[in-house]
Amino acid sequence: MTERQEFHGGVNVVHRHGDVVHRPASPAAPAIHRLLDHLHDQGFHGAPEARGFDAEGNEVLTFLDGEVHNALTPQLRTPELLTSAAVLLRRLHDATVTFRPRPDDRWLFPARQPAEVMCHGDAAQYNCVVKDGVAVGLIDFDAAHPGPRVWDVAYAVYRFAPLQGPDNPESFGTPQQQARRVAAFCRAYGPGVGAEVIDAVPERLQALLDLMRAQAAQGNEAFQQHIADGHTDLYEADIRYVRAHRDVLRAAFDAR
Incomplete structure (x- = not known):
């Protein structure tokens, strides 16, 4: 059967x-x-x-075999998962360098310049396949679109570091601890992304907010429910949080 x-x-x-x-x-x-x-x-x-x-x-x-977790439970807040997710994202990006989008492609997010790679668009724990504590795959490419590497890494560190304020139920760690995890993620990812990722996070979250509201206005019930559930409020609060702690978050890159 x-x-x-x-x-x-x-x-x-x-x-x-x-x-x-x-x-x-x-x-x-x-x-x-x-x-x-x-x-x-x-x-x-x-x-x-x-x-x-x-x-x-x-x-x-x-189907990709493994476990997918909606949240980073304490058991998943390991250096191994963090760095393996970064390496996986790097491999994905490198494999897309020679991909050629077509003018009539209908990406959910608009192409963003410089279009260095194809961004996954939603690289987060809930789209990450894990085996034995290591990230081995990414699923749900619905948000894929051409863009710069840092644009995709910004959302990944927002989720995996995470760069979220204490009022966000998925947040953990102090700003200093989060900063070290961001720096470790970028170090594992490799050349091409550095401290500028901190400034990209608020912009990336604002683009997500704009998309959610536009989709909800067009009648998308899933995004309407997300807004009703307060997701946009959390993103706006996290934008303020990252901006407020910008210097602390960037300092971790100087310390490495």
Whole structure:
């Protein structure tokens, strides 16, 4: 009997059938499938493989074996997970350097200059596949779009450091501890991203706020619910938090 499971994400309901998953296809799905094909052609296997669409129009993707956690529990706040997530994101970015977007591609986020790589767009623990405490894959490429490396790293450190204020239920650590985790993430990621990531975080979160409100205004019920649940309030508070602690957060890069 084929295994069938249902998963509820932040926006989509995903159904697993054995070694593949069926999930609602976004307008960006054709471009995303080309991107996934490109990643595997380049030898990056930490992302699902695209298997087309089912009879109901859902996209079909291979299932990545491992655990996905909605929150960074104390057991996941390890240097191993932090640095392996950074290395995984670096490998993803490097594999996309030769990907060529098309003028008619419909990305959720607009392309951002300089378009150095294809950003995952939502590199966070809830899209990170973990095995034995190490990040081995990234799922849910719905927010993928062309952009600079630092743009994607900014959201990743916001989630993994995390760069969140004490009023955010997902936050942990002092600003100094968070700063050291940001610096460690960027050090593991490698050349191309440094202390400027701190200034990119508020801008990246503002872009997310703008997207959420635009999608909600267009009738997207998932984003309407996110706003009703207070997600935008948390992002705005975290923007203020990062700006207020900018000097402390950047100092960790000088200390390394």
